Amino acid sequence: MYNITGYYEADTLAEATALLAEKPKLELIAGGTDVLIKMHGKAEDTELFSLRKIKSLEIIRKAEDGTIVIGAMATFARVFKDPIIREMIPILTEAAISMGGPQIRNIATIGGNVCSGATSGDSASSLFALNARLKILNSLGERLVPIQEFYLGPGKVALKPGDILTEIRISPEDYQGFGGHYIKFAMREAMDIATLGVAVTCKLQGNIFDEIRIGLGVAGPTPLRCLEAEEFAKGKDISVETVAEIGKLAVRSTKARTSWRASKEYREHLVEELVQRGLKIALVNAGGAELV
Amino acid sequence: MAYTVVGKSVNKVDAIAKVTGKAKYTDDFHERDMLVGKILHSPHAHAIIKSIDVSLARALPGVEAVLTYKDLPRINYATSLPGYVDDGTETECEAECESDRIKFSTAGHPYSLDPGHRDVEDRHILTKKARFVGDDIAAVVATDELIAEKALQLIKVEYEVLEALTSTDAALKEGAPLIHEEHEGNILASGGFAIGDVEEAFKESDYVFEGEYETSIVQHCHMENQTSYAYIDSDGRIVIVTSTQIPQIVRRVVAQSLGLPWGRVRVIKPFVGGGFGNKQDVCIEPLNAAMTIAVGGRPVKIELSREESMVDTRTRHAFKFKIKTGINQDGKLIGIHISAVSNTGAYASHGHSIAGSAGGKFRYLYPTKALKYDPITVYTNLPVAGAMRGYGCPQIFYAFESHLEDIAKRLNMDPIEIRRKNLVEVGYVDPVSKNKITSCGIRECIDKGKALIKWDEKKASYKEQRGNKLRGLGMACFSYASGTYPVALELAGARIVLNQDGSVQLQIGATDTGQGSDTVFGQMVAEVLGLPMEMVHVISTQDTDISPFDTGCYASRQTYVSGMAVEKAALEVKGKILEFAARMTDIPVDKLELVEQRIIYKHSGESVLTLEQVAMQSYYDRVHAKPITSDSSNNARINAIPFGVTFTEVEVDIKTGKIEVLEIYNVHDSGTIVNPLMAEGQVHGGVSMGIGYALSEQLTFDAVTGKAQNNNLLDYKLPTIMDTPDIGVAFVETYEPTGPFGVKSLGEPPTITPAPAIRNAVLDATGVAFNRLPMNPQRVFEGFKKVGLI
Numbered sequence A: 001m002y003n004i005t006g007y008y009e010a011d012t013l014a015e016a017t018a019l020l021a022e023k024p025k026l027e028l029i030a031g032g033t034d035v036l037i038k039m040h041g042k043a044e045d046t047e048l049f050s051l052r053k054i055k056s057l058e059i060i061r062k063a064e065d066g067t068i069v070i071g072a073m074a075t076f077a078r079v080f081k082d083p084i085i086r087e088m089i090p091i092l093t094e095a096a097i098s099m100g101g102p103q104i105r106n107i108a109t110i111g112g113n114v115c116s117g118a119t120s121g122d123s124a125s126s127l128f129a130l131n132a133r134l135k136i137l138n139s140l141g142e143r144l145v146p147i148q149e150f151y152l153g154p155g156k157v158a159l160k161p162g163d164i165l166t167e168i169r170i171s172p173e174d175y176q177g178f179g180g181h182y183i184k185f186a187m188r189e190a191m192d193i194a195t196l197g198v199a200v201t202c203k204l205q206g207n208i209f210d211e212i213r214i215g216l217g218v219a220g221p222t223p224l225r226c227l228e229a230e231e232f233a234k235g236k237d238i239s240v241e242t243v244a245e246i247g248k249l250a251v252r253s254t255k256a257r258t259s260w261r262a263s264k265e266y267r268e269h270l271v272e273e274l275v276q277r278g279l280k281i282a283l284v285n286a287g288g289a290e291l292v
Numbered sequence B: 001m002a003y004t005v006v007g008k009s010v011n012k013v014d015a016i017a018k019v020t021g022k023a024k025y026t027d028d029f030h031e032r033d034m035l036v037g038k039i040l041h042s043p044h045a046h047a048i049i050k051s052i053d054v055s056l057a058r059a060l061p062g063v064e065a066v067l068t069y070k071d072l073p074r075i076n077y078a079t080s081l082p083g084y085v086d087d088g089t090e091t092e093c094e095a096e097c098e099s100d101r102i103k104f105s106t107a108g109h110p111y112s113l114d115p116g117h118r119d120v121e122d123r124h125i126l127t128k129k130a131r132f133v134g135d136d137i138a139a140v141v142a143t144d145e146l147i148a149e150k151a152l153q154l155i156k157v158e159y160e161v162l163e164a165l166t167s168t169d170a171a172l173k174e175g176a177p178l179i180h181e182e183h184e185g186n187i188l189a190s191g192g193f194a195i196g197d198v199e200e201a202f203k204e205s206d207y208v209f210e211g212e213y214e215t216s217i218v219q220h221c222h223m224e225n226q227t228s229y230a231y232i233d234s235d236g237r238i239v240i241v242t243s244t245q246i247p248q249i250v251r252r253v254v255a256q257s258l259g260l261p262w263g264r265v266r267v268i269k270p271f272v273g274g275g276f277g278n279k280q281d282v283c284i285e286p287l288n289a290a291m292t293i294a295v296g297g298r299p300v301k302i303e304l305s306r307e308e309s310m311v312d313t314r315t316r317h318a319f320k321f322k323i324k325t326g327i328n329q330d331g332k333l334i335g336i337h338i339s340a341v342s343n344t345g346a347y348a349s350h351g352h353s354i355a356g357s358a359g360g361k362f363r364y365l366y367p368t369k370a371l372k373y374d375p376i377t378v379y380t381n382l383p384v385a386g387a388m389r390g391y392g393c394p395q396i397f398y399a400f401e402s403h404l405e406d407i408a409k410r411l412n413m414d415p416i417e418i419r420r421k422n423l424v425e426v427g428y429v430d431p432v433s434k435n436k437i438t439s440c441g442i443r444e445c446i447d448k449g450k451a452l453i454k455w456d457e458k459k460a461s462y463k464e465q466r467g468n469k470l471r472g473l474g475m476a477c478f479s480y481a482s483g484t485y486p487v488a489l490e491l492a493g494a495r496i497v498l499n500q501d502g503s504v505q506l507q508i509g510a511t512d513t514g515q516g517s518d519t520v521f522g523q524m525v526a527e528v529l530g531l532p533m534e535m536v537h538v539i540s541t542q543d544t545d546i547s548p549f550d551t552g553c554y555a556s557r558q559t560y561v562s563g564m565a566v567e568k569a570a571l572e573v574k575g576k577i578l579e580f581a582a583r584m585t586d587i588p589v590d591k592l593e594l595v596e597q598r599i600i601y602k603h604s605g606e607s608v609l610t611l612e613q614v615a616m617q618s619y620y621d622r623v624h625a626k627p628i629t630s631d632s633s634n635n636a637r638i639n640a641i642p643f644g645v646t647f648t649e650v651e652v653d654i655k656t657g658k659i660e661v662l663e664i665y666n667v668h669d670s671g672t673i674v675n676p677l678m679a680e681g682q683v684h685g686g687v688s689m690g691i692g693y694a695l696s697e698q699l700t701f702d703a704v705t706g707k708a709q710n711n712n713l714l715d716y717k718l719p720t721i722m723d724t725p726d727i728g729v730a731f732v733e734t735y736e737p738t739g740p741f742g743v744k745s746l747g748e749p750p751t752i753t754p755a756p757a758i759r760n761a762v763l764d765a766t767g768v769a770f771n772r773l774p775m776n777p778q779r780v781f782e783g784f785k786k787v788g789l790i
């Protein structure tokens, strides 16, 4: 049961921002797979504003400077199938296919995933590791927000009434030369939210780590980066020992807590273990030799 | 035995209707101006209603009625319909008093003429005392869902909150508040059985072992939630269309709950989207009937949400077992003592029957000189536990098959050998039920499973494993029953009408809720009458006004018990056809046979008449016309014991605590398999349910408030198809002499032993015994941590 008291659509972004400026209380709906669940069974009046007619928001492209631009309304199915993403940032392809099930991937958008502000969002940890920037538009203009600054708390993001997320942008220096891997650790192989999401990217120089980035989901109230571990890795030999130390250090950046879903101790253990597993695969994807 | 239709994988009779969307389920029916009923559930696990004010809700436009316990009929209330609407004459005290309102039981058991055998009547349609988070406090009938929802929010309830007893330990503690005044110590019931002297047996045994095992609360998660609608028809009778396994029992319980004559209620069961025992209980229909009465008989619909269905209907009883076993050096079991505490939640529902069934069905597998079973069933302030596939057996076999595995390990015996030493044989008579084992293929099942999984080969190759991923093998056996005899009545009915063209209609009282009983019954009729399947029209809908009487769909009883009635009805029709043909031809009836829609001479096979000729004469002969029908009822005072085993191979990720089932084989002795493809499907479903039980499923509750934490399909980890390995199915087809066509049951057995087999495989792989379900990664992590594996 949904108490939808109004439904609006716009054909262009200009129309959309204008309408939002006029009616800032409208609830934006993309695929609706979060919004409708939140509304389900609640009696409060809600007016929805759908972005689905704005086809330009679905486009995924590579800009001339090499920046990868993902429209906020691109569905996970589209992200998964997209050849540019598959070639340039396959870690996001992995994240996309780990999400929900076929029906959900066909309707759920990457923009909705980010705007929902869930620490468990399957795109989030990868986008953190990729230093994604979010382009946000309103009737007054647009701004670019680094994803690390976008997540404010559980379900809270840096969007103000009237704002629309239009693009997710990944600069060439954030993916070129990197190899990556996403591990979704969940209780089920499909249709589940992550117990822990681990996105690791790395760039190698011969036998040393040039740069690594670790994005984690569900290791705190928002997705986060493991900066201490990343800092440590710089210039270190690629070895089982280094990787083990990185796993340990990664735990220090987390803010895991005990809930009925999992204990803090278990979550931290998983961070240490899965960061290592993720990194071992990422470094092979970056052209390194397998660590045994 | 050679059959032509029985034993063939004919298409499910409703397969095309279901995949094309033609099959109509409860929600596919509409009455004009149907109203919507919604329920206000208690937010407290244990609380007394101090006051309840529905005036604002009643005043909301579109609200047609608001009900609380005060609006429900009092005991001995007798009136003609419609309505027992407040006549305003009662005093304030009477109005406030709950104790004189009708109490009833909801369990889907046949009625018992012996009052001592009846289910515990501990429930009101709406309660004044909340006994779990989700208890039904008030109800609204409105013109649409949204208004009903808004009205619920306008009901003001003042509660006196009591201590919530969220575990059996808390409920059993000295001085714990009583959940039901009549049940001292919060014990619903206790008592099992004793065969021989178990203490003596322990003295005689070479070794005595003890173990403790615990299972969790899980939920059925049938695809279709509980849904029904009710109205009063032109005859003044309450008609309820509902998704149920037990239309006849729903009829009785609705009548009882409202103090109505039973004949005043009519229940119709259309296609049903699964039940697994949860719909062997009368959950929403009494309230639905009360709602339509409250609005003068207008149609009212109740459709539970998934969140409601998961806590406000029924769950599986969680058990805690203590087992003590005496065994000899050679592996022979001498004495077993099983104590069990069963958590029934806030109301009795099936209550102690689950614990009783567990012990009763376990008894057949390993007969020992002495076996003592001491179960108690305890009330707690948690959702109500009821019937669920396996009816106590997944619990007890998890415990005992784990225990036996531990013993084998301690005695350094092969786990298969220790079982073989103790298995039952044909001819054994159970000393308690007096049921006799008349067929038994358990040994062959074990041989088959062992070969399928390549037990010896893999055991040898996994001896020297190292690393973070370890593999292991496990197995576990079970016995079950084919119905409830001698515990309860096993009455079934079938009716057949021969049409003019020689086809037949088959009506049965037993309900197909997805498992395929309609098809199996159709095959039985086709077999007896020599008809092709397409000439047997099985009426899938049960209607208590029209269908023959049958107690319902439960206890894996239908193919065996209801099959007897179907076979009987078919044989009767066959007899009548041949008699009619004899009269038409003057050939003695014993010289005639019915094959392939022809009446033939037995000795030569020569055709005498077509079936159609006989059928046409039976309708239109100006002198002898008398349509050929049968209406049979069968009271099965017998039972047959099916057996089986699960073999599995797992891989355990030591570092993450994840267990992966690599292979699983579920091998059954269910007598004759009537439809191999459907039987395989039944096993697939049952095993996947068993895997969920083993590894991931569990309803969890806040220990203080008693509120469910995961009553939705995201947080409740029902396995998806991606989590389900290929499930290996095999049958050892014995011939059960007491069953129709040699059948035994198969409905529930597949669910019984995946969990202990997986548990034993994990033990084999890691050396760690998990004696508590589910073995989810968090638990496994803790277990490994404790022994230093992590």
Ligand SMILES: Cc1cc2nc3c(=O)[nH]c(=O)nc-3n(C[C@H](O)[C@H](O)[C@H](O)COP(=O)(O)OP(=O)(O)OC[C@H]3O[C@@H](n4cnc5c(N)ncnc54)[C@H](O)[C@@H]3O)c2cc1C
Pocket: A027, A028, A029, A030, A031, A032, A033, A034, A035, A036, A037, A051, A072, A073, A098, A099, A100, A101, A104, A107, A108, A109, A110, A111, A112, A113, A114, A115, A116, A120, A121, A122, A123, A159, A163, A164, A165, A166, A191, A192, A193, A194
């Ligand atoms: C069955 C099921 C399984 C799921 N499985 C997963 C899973 O495995 N992993 C996972 O991460 N999530 C999962 N989800 C959650 C959900 O599908 C995702 O978060 C999805 O990406 C949300 O996208 P949407 O397009 O449906 O967003 P919507 O529900 O339409 O919107 C979500 C929120 O974002 C806002 N919003 C949407 N687009 C914009 C925009 N362009 N600008 C500003 N605000 C916007 C909306 O107002 C709303 O607050 C699952 C959900 C369901 C129902």
